[in-house]
Amino acid sequence: QVQLVESGGGSVQAGGSLRLSCVASEYTYSTYCMGWFRQAPGKEREGVAAIDSDGVTSYQASVKGRFTISQDNAKNTLYLQMNNLKPEDTAMYYCAIDWGVYYRDYCRVELPLSYWGQGTQVTVSS
DSSP: OOOEEEEOOEEEETTOOEEEEEEESOOOSSOEEEEEEEEOTTSOOEEEEEEETTOOEEEOTTTBTTEEEEEEGGGTEEEEEEOSOOGGGOEEEEEEEEESHHHHHTOOTTOOOSEEOOOEEEEEEO
């Protein structure tokens, strides 16, 4: 079973930047959807950004233009570059993945995925 390990979280002031990384132990299949999700205290988990195995991306409206999802397949690594951070971006951030043609074809930020990492905390102060 794939293992996902996130890193790169931290505490920054509003307007600052962070880059999150998620290393996958393996890419079981060549077709997949990977995403970043976040959950703030007392709130439901929400999708932030997603990317499929063809490199097609999607974003939650509140982060579009500020966050960029990317991947380095040679390193089995998913990234989330977060610029112009706001206090409302404060949350635990998780990466997730699911495999198959269905997940690649329907890869969107809202699509639930099956395999999850442990998360990395992002805190943005005003």
